[in-house]
Amino acid sequence: MAPSPMPQLDPSKLKAFSNAAAGHDGVLSDPSGELLIKPCVDAEINFYQETLAKHPDFAELMPTYMGTLSLGAPKVPSDAHKPELSQQEKDQARLHGVKIASETAIVLENLEHGFKCPNVLDLKLGSMLYDPATTEPEKAARLDKVSQESTSGSLNFRVAGMKVWSPTKQDFDIYDKFYGRKFSAENVSEAYETFFAALFSSDIKGDDAVQLLETILAEVTKARHILEKAQSRMYSASVLIVCEGDTTALNSLLGAVGPSVPSGDERAPTAKELKRAEAEEEEDEEAEPVAFKVKMIDFAHAKWTEDGGRDENTIKGLKNVEQLLDGLIGKFD
Structure with missing residues (x-):
């Protein structure tokens, strides 16, 4: 599987992407909002490229990868001339992590594009959050503490970030990484319900809600099944769920009916008309809004192995994500 065609991008026209539910600061977007430009380390680029070449089934679970873009060498001031961080910059680093100091970025599809009000849930997978072979002891100790004090340790996943559309405020409620760390295995289902x-709105039929949740559940299960047949290590990868948060828009998507069937006495279309209709249908498919997306993301510490066996660290997390989704479906009985 080859990367999708790389679009022409003017680095001077890129803008900061401020809609992420979690992740590092420094992510950019193109003017259309269709693409994300994410500063990254070489390991993540290699993982995307190897996955496209050798693991096409898993590649379908990842955001569409289009290649890399040079952002220019990052400006790193000397300690003597290093400016004092503003309180806003300190808060940003605290919530999203420091900006990755890299002159190279990967160009990916923006998973939030096409939604009217995209709700986003980032679920960080695994109880072991770092590669023990490459992580410094101080950082390892800090991540071990995060795991032990959150559902990462008990369920092999935790809520890393979330944003949810509020019809009352006509804006998003933002739930940062500290929100996710407060949950235990016994009450983390509350985050799913939020x-x-x-x-659960009266605007959405119960059967439609169940069908949507079951489809999302099936996508998570697909990811687990693929990893159960592979040899890999995906430390600190996430499963990202994007769902339409506007109930009117969501209801129209869930209740949409297929195209009407032409009556028997209609004139058969010519070959030219058929070709034009097919082209229009392809354009419509590209622009058609969707009710949800489920993708695996964050592969800075991911790799395919030849003799490492299954990645039980990640697989267990996916199983528990499935179990919580199944419990939410049960609330509609």
């Missing part, structure tokens, strides 16, 4: 609150 994220999928639109499905």
Whole structure:
């Protein structure tokens, strides 16, 4: 599987992407909002490229990868001339992590593009959050503490970030990484209920809500099944769920009916008309809004191995994500 065609991008026209539910600062977007430009380390580029070449089934679970873009060498001031961080910059680093100092970025599809009000849930997978072979002891100790004090340790996943559309405020409620760390295995289902609150609205039919949740569940299960047949290590990877948060828009998507069937006495279309209709249908498919997306993301510490066996660290997390989704479906009985 080859990367999708790389679009022409003017680095001077890129803008900061401020809609992420989690992740590092420094992510950019193109003017259309269709693409994300994410500063990254070589390991993540290599993982995308190897996955496209050798693991096409898993590549379908990843955001569409289009290549890399040079951003220019990052400006790193000397300690003597290093400016004092503003409180806003300190808060940003605290919530999203420091900006990756890299002159290279990967160009990916923006998974939020095409939604009216995209709710986003980032679930960080695994109880072991770092590669023990490459992580410094101080950082390892800090991540071990995060795991032990959160559902990462008990369920092999935790809520890393979330944003949910509020119809009352007409804006998003933002839930940062500290929100996710407060949950235990016994009450983390509350985060699911908050994220999928639109499905419990009187505007959404119960059967439609169940069908949507079951489809999302099936996508998570697909990811687990693929990893159960592979040899890999995906430390600190996430499963990202994007769902339409506007109930009117969501209801129209869930209740959409297929195209009407022409009556028997209609004139058969010519070959030229058929070709034009097919082209229009392809354009419509590209622009058609969707109710949800489920993708695996964050591969800075991911690799395919030849003799490492299954990645039980990640697989267990996916199983528990499935179990919580199944419990949410049960609330509609």
